[in-house]
Amino acid sequence: MLRHSFLLAFRSFLRFKSTFFINLIGLSAGLACAILIYLWVNDELHVDGFHAKGERLYRIMTNAPSPQGINTTEGTGGGLGETLAKEMPEVEFATVTTPAAWFQKFTVSTPGYDVSARGQFAGKDFFNVFSFHLLQGREDQVLADKNSVVISEALAKSLFDTPTAALGKTIEWKWLNLKRTCTVTGVFEGTPANSTQQFDFVVSFEVWKEIVPPAADVRGGPFLTFVVLKEGASTTVFQNKLSAFLKQKDNAANATLLATRYADNYLYGTYAEGKSTGGRIAYVKLFSLIAVLIVVMTCINFMNLSTAKASRRIKEVGIKKVVGAQRKTLVLQYLGEATGMAFLSLVVAVAVVQLLLPAFNSITGKQLALMASPALIASLLGMVLVTGIVAGSYPALYLSGLHPALVLKGKFTSSFAELWTRKGLVAFQFALSVTFIVSMMVISNQIDFIQNTRLGYEHDNVLYFEMEGAVAEHPEAFLAEMRNIAGVVHASSIQQNIQLETFFPAPGLRWEGKNTDDQLRFGQLPVNHDLIETLGITMAEGRSFSPDHPSDTAAIIFNKTAIQQMGLKDPVGKTVEVWGKPMTIVGVTEDFHFQSFREPVKPFFFRLSPSETMLVMLRLQGDNLPGTLARIEQAYKTLNPGFTWEYTFLNDSFQRLYVAEKNVSALSRYFAGLAILISCLGLFGLAAFTAERRRKEIGIRKVLGSSTRSIVLLLSADFTKIVLVSIVVALPLSYVVLQQWLQQYAYRIALSPWYFVAAGVVTFVLAMLVVGTQTLGAANLNPVKNLRSE
Known part of the structure; x- marks a missing residue:
């Protein structure tokens, strides 16, 4: 019996080659996506999970x-x-x-x-x-x-x-x-x-x-x-x-x-009001959901194509039922075919994953490997079993439920419920595709907005490195040497990276008119002369620190937000107390983003304290960077023998703040493309079967004088309606999802209607191209051949 079922499945694959390859491509793509996401999610869930205690x-x-x-x-x-x-x-x-x-x-x-x-x-x-x-x-x-x-x-x-x-x-x-x-x-x-x-x-x-x-x-x-x-x-x-x-x-x-x-x-590192509100776990849930949805889309393709070709297997079902086959036997047969297809797709998917893993690791910054382990093998087999059962359940129940007498008399017809179920599944696929496309555009534009919005300081062509050895012992002499190098515009020093702030509460800072209950927290950094100029931060009032003013060791410079929240009017020249030491406000800077765009600009101040600085910060001319870097390295090694010069561009550290978002942006493009591919594969198969089922009707219409154009429009009408419905359903849903995603950023783009219009147009055009290719081929067939088959 088992050998007989394998033989029937093999013959079915050979008989319906186009369906076989469409299902193989779709299921393989979906499973490959699911495996990659599984590897990533599994790695994320086990970060810091190896400690015995x-x-x-x-x-x-x-x-x-x-x-x-x-x-x-x-x-x-x-x-x-x-x-x-x-x-x-x-x-x-x-x-x-x-x-x-x-x-x-x-x-x-x-x-x-x-x-x-x-x-x-x-x-x-x-x-x-x-x-x-x-x-x-x-x-x-x-x-x-x-x-x-x-x-x-x-x-x-x-x-x-x-x-x-x-x-x-x-x-x-x-x-x-x-x-x-x-x-x-x-x-x-x-x-x-x-x-x-x-x-x-x-x-x-x-x-x-x-x-x-x-x-x-x-x-x-x-x-x-x-x-x-x-x-x-x-x-x-x-x-x-x-x-x-x-x-x-x-x-x-x-x-x-x-x-x-x-x-x-690691996963729950975001806090609000003293409680964890999530963190990277949101991306774990998001990608897990995407993996499930992608696999569901491939299963929908399998269901639709299997039920669409049911008219070509109804005699097989009828004869089996007449000779005594029970419905349970038929259900197992068709579920077995679907599971076998899923297993074959898994083999292809594993090969695809091996090819894609280096690129995937590059995107995600991981070191993932497809290593055989009991957990991985069990997960893959479970994935195949679930996919096979889900994909084959509806066709198995549908085909096994056909009435043998009606089938053998050729009175097989598609029920109203079946047609609407098939259309609903296709609409669901395209609704997901539209959502993926809109998400891709919005996420990409948000990342572009972050990277192109002025931060309030210069991060291009600015580098920093730690003071070591003789540089740390004689920082001023080293900075003077740096300023003499051709290509160095400004040279200064700072305690730590401007993007790695240190906060301290208001009790350490007192000012005239301060409420004793005020718990305002400030970002602060000790800096050297010329640091504000090195970073290109604009002064809103007053002046920067200057060697011409020896008293600046008791001076302080706030940003605008700090002055506003402190409630100070005409702040320049006023005195505040920092850790019990009186300090004079000599300037106020325009606001700048010393945190990520998820946070609003917060109160901040600079204080002049060269002895507390640890990083040299240089601003270079944009032309001939390699030559300037070579000259800096030569000077560094001359002044600091025995030490290796290692530097970081400020723009690179800025980019690291948004690694997660950039990964999501990159992956969303691939997921959107994969969703469209799977949806179009399903639509391609359905359009082909629809055209084949209606070939006699097409022949009669052509004999009676219908034009190719009218036949194409006739065959495309149902699919056009399905795609339009999916777009109408997906757009408001995607708006709600993306609006919520953007709430994590204090500074964000507006959800322009053009994102949704563009996603709808792209989806509709691709769908019509797929359907049009099939219907045009069917409409151009010789009507004599169509009618001769009857």
């Missing part, structure tokens, strides 16, 4: 009230973790780390050999908290001494050839004008690709305390704190204690602490 591992964050609501930040005091471990019985381990964004690179050296590496400072229990596998050393000992360092396997091989040889050796790390000699007490395997923490070595946080003594403060700071709760400890009890912790330490504290599961931070 992941269910008990939490990041401590800070909620601080402000006039705009509650601001949630990841910054905490450097001594918080150690204090929590001592005072809260629920905590098993706690550690603190410096934010990775602080350090672009370190120079790690052994005698006669230098290498650039990523490093961070961490508490002694870092490797007890996180599961970065140690090849050498013990978790509770590797960072016990402040002069210890734990390096990655790759760094150990680079410096000492083998991880074993590295243990006990000394290395020197250099950052800015700081350098330390440390002993290698451990070697870890490396950071997995799905870890949000990426580093090559870890130094004891005790060293950072020596560099910046206030780093041990519990009440607040920019550091990251992580805790592991004991087995069986109540998260609710711990959270309740945590929320009152800062108030107990400082009665004037208005901020509160909260604990969030570490593995959730």
Whole structure:
């Protein structure tokens, strides 16, 4: 029986070759899309999920009230973790780390050999908290001494050839004008690709305390704190204690602490009013939905084409029923054919995925691979089974339900419900296609808007790099040398990237007329002379910092938004108090976007403090950049031997703010194209079968004098109505979806009617081209051949 069913399925494929290839192409494309999205979604869901204590591992964050609501930040005091471990019985381990964004690179050296590496400072229990596998050393000992360092396997091989040889050796790390000699007490395997923490070595946080003594403060700071709760400890009890912790330490504290599961931070990292409101999980859900919809569209094609060709298999059904075949047997046969088709499509889809993975990884920034594993094999087989059942269910139930007597008498007719079901499925496909096309245009235009809107500062031809060695020891001499290089327009220094702001609450800033309850939060950066000119920021009032005014070390420059929210009139010349120090407002800048476009411009100020700056920032002429860069590198190596010059263009770091949106924009174009392809394939097949079913009618009409044009219009009429209905349904739906998507941006494009008109026109034209090709071919057939078949 099984052999007989396989033989029938094979003969059916051979008999209906056009249907077979349309279904194969459609199902393969849909499954390939689903597999790629599955790999991406699976990777996203497992980011930071490899830590052994992941269910008990939490990041401590800070909620601080402000006039705009509650601001949630990841910054905490450097001594918080150690204090929590001592005072809260629920905590098993706690550690603190410096934010990775602080350090672009370190120079790690052994005698006669230098290498650039990523490093961070961490508490002694870092490797007890996180599961970065140690090849050498013990978790509770590797960072016990402040002069210890734990390096990655790759760094150990680079410096000492083998991880074993590295243990006990000394290395020197250099950052800015700081350098330390440390002993290698451990070697870890490396950071997995799905870890949000990426580093090559870890130094004891005790060293950072020596560099910046206030780093041990519990009440607040920019550091990251992580805790592991004991087995069986109540998260609710711990959270309740945590929320009152800062108030107990400082009665004037208005901020509160909260604990969030570490593995959730990657996907649920967006907060509003002190609570998580989502984050990257939105893209995971979006792409998962797209994968389902694409597969559903391919299944719809299979259903429609299978039921459309039912008239050519009705005698087979009738004869089987007459000789005693039960409906269940027929249902299984047709479901088996559909599942077999889905499995064959899976084989093709896997080959397509292997070809597309490098390009897909390039778009998404991932390192995905189609590696055989029990989970992947089970997922693929489940995908095939579901696709086969969904695609084959309606044709199987439909064909198996035909009445044998009527079938054998040739009285088979399509019911009203069947026709409307088929039309509804086609309309659904094209409605999705229209939605994808509109989404593609809106997302692309929003990204273009972001990239082309003036930020309020210059980011083209502006680069920055960390001060190291002699550059950090003599920054002013180095900047003077940079200004003398041909092609360098401006040279200055800043504490950190202008796009990586640091906020601090209003209690640190006082001004005349300030409300004591005001919790306004400010972005701020210490800068050097000429920084505002280097970035091309426009002054709205007053002046910039100048070497001609030695008193500018007690000067401050606000942006317009800060002055407006502080309620100051004629601010230039007025005095404010910053951390207890009086400072004079010497200027006000026009607003500039130091955060992403998701956020409105917030209060910000610059203060002149060259000693706190860490990055050199250069603005170059646009012509002959390679020559200018070569001259800068030569000067850098001359002044700073033993250090490698590595720089970043400000525009590149700006682009990284919108990596997710750019990925969505790129992928939306491919999904829109795929949706149109699948929809048109289905329409192509249906139009072909419609023309074939009505070939006798076409022949009679031509014999009676109908023109080719009138026949084409007649055959196209039904499809035209279906496509128009799908467009009418899709446009308001897509408007609602996109309006909601744009709400995440404080600065966004308007939803112009032209986006929707263009999507409707494109869909309609493509659909008519597909239908017209088939109907025109049918209308041009010789009527004698059509009528002879009867």
